[in-house]
Amino acid sequence: MTQQAAAEAPFADALVLAADRGASDPVALDAGTRCKALAPIAGVAMLERVLGALETSRDVGRIHLAGPPRAIVDAEPALAEMLGADERYWHDSRSSPSASAAAALDEIERERPVLLTTADHALLDGAMVDEFLESARARGLDFAVALVRHETIMARFPEMRRTATRFADGAVCGCNLFAFMTPAGRELAGFWQRVENSRKKPWRVIAGTLGMRGALRYLAGRLTLEEALNRLSSRLGVRIGAVMLERPEAAVDVDSAEDRRAVEALLAAAAEH
Template identity: 85%
Template sequence: MNATNDPETSSVEAIVLAADRGACDPVALDAGTRCKALAPVAGVPMLERVLNALEASHRIRHVHLAGPPRDIVDAEPTLSLLLQGEHCYWHDSRSSPSASTVAALDEIERERAVLLTTADHALLDGAMIDEFLESAQARQLDFAVALVRYDTIMARFPDMRRTATRFADGAVCGCNLFAFLTPAGRELAGFWQRVENSRKKPWRVIAGTLGIRGVLRYLTGRLTLDEALDRLSSRLGVRIGAVMLERPEAAVDVDSAEDRQEVETLLASMHDR
């Protein structure tokens, strides 16, 4: 992996969530692969695309794979060879994405900044990663999340279905890019785990953190993104910030067979330009 001139202060560890959430992942079934991460997009497994993006980044020091299961890794020559190197490590996945993240973070020195992404981020590239990390670190945040404005996505991909969170100052979509920039920032992984553990009523945890006034402002369309993040920061004791990325591709992941087909079509059109 590449690193900047002072790797001890500016390089970042990366965690890639690469395990399936269930035994019958629809993308894996559609692709005929043993797990979603290995489903090919335009002939290249999605996990390989993500690893190539991390390799192209100027910021990434080591990569930590949370999954796929070890028997799948051992059966894949490319993954097995990769894990024999000095810059990539495998970790057993846990019962949920948040639990896998917490377990992987526990294996990484606490002072290290950590980028978190997913194996289905088929359009990720090194420039996106560098832009996100440079902006987050320049703002001295504890935890950062990458977002793209919904209008930006619709302008580029009008037929693509994306889940948006609507605030008073506009709707945004997540990018499956997060950064734990300080030891304090790692507390957000524990908060995420509490939300996931409240499977039946996760909004109770979020509402309890935002506060009644924050929830009411959101429900009435008066809560801005910055206000929401400020409230979370204050109540959790962590400096949380959003990094707005301009490239809509940053918000595209592959959660269904239709997504996979759309991404392949998009890659073909980009290649033809």
């Protein structure tokens, strides 16, 4: 490969978390599908939409799926067809999203940056992915998280309910877009598992993550986002940063039947213009 070709080649893999609670998932129940990833949005399975978005990204090469479980893959011709495409790889899911991510990451070349997203990111597109990855790369981060300001989402989607994390400099919403940019960044997968295991004790999670002083500042509404990320980076020994995306669609995922119908309405409205 020439130097120019190497520079133009996709520099990251993508990992899509595609497991869920199976047919008991509320979105799967509403859609009548075996799993949430196969629930259609405007006639196209959510997972197929996400895979298509990743394939239009200039920065993503190979695509890995963690889940759905093998029994569902074997029973669903549509899934088998999705997995039959070149540069797509299936990994068995584990007991939780963090465990699934950690297991899949162990099977991906350690030096390779990995974008992590979810199968329910129905409005994802390649431009969104590239903006996120290129910002994380330019800043030399080990691990990056994509965020959108809550006010940006409410201005565009006033009826949509999104969970927001409030800092002294404003509230932000997650986008289900993360990037393990370096081998050091992959250590965050283990940290994620510890957080998941302690999710029923939120005070312990906050204190363990930010330190007691940082936790008190957060609870008092005095902690900024940058301060929180700096504290987390210092405690974990990695460079963690947030990439603020301007497009509110980046923070829209499908967690309920209502979300599914809202996204279908958005796509229908976009098609009319």
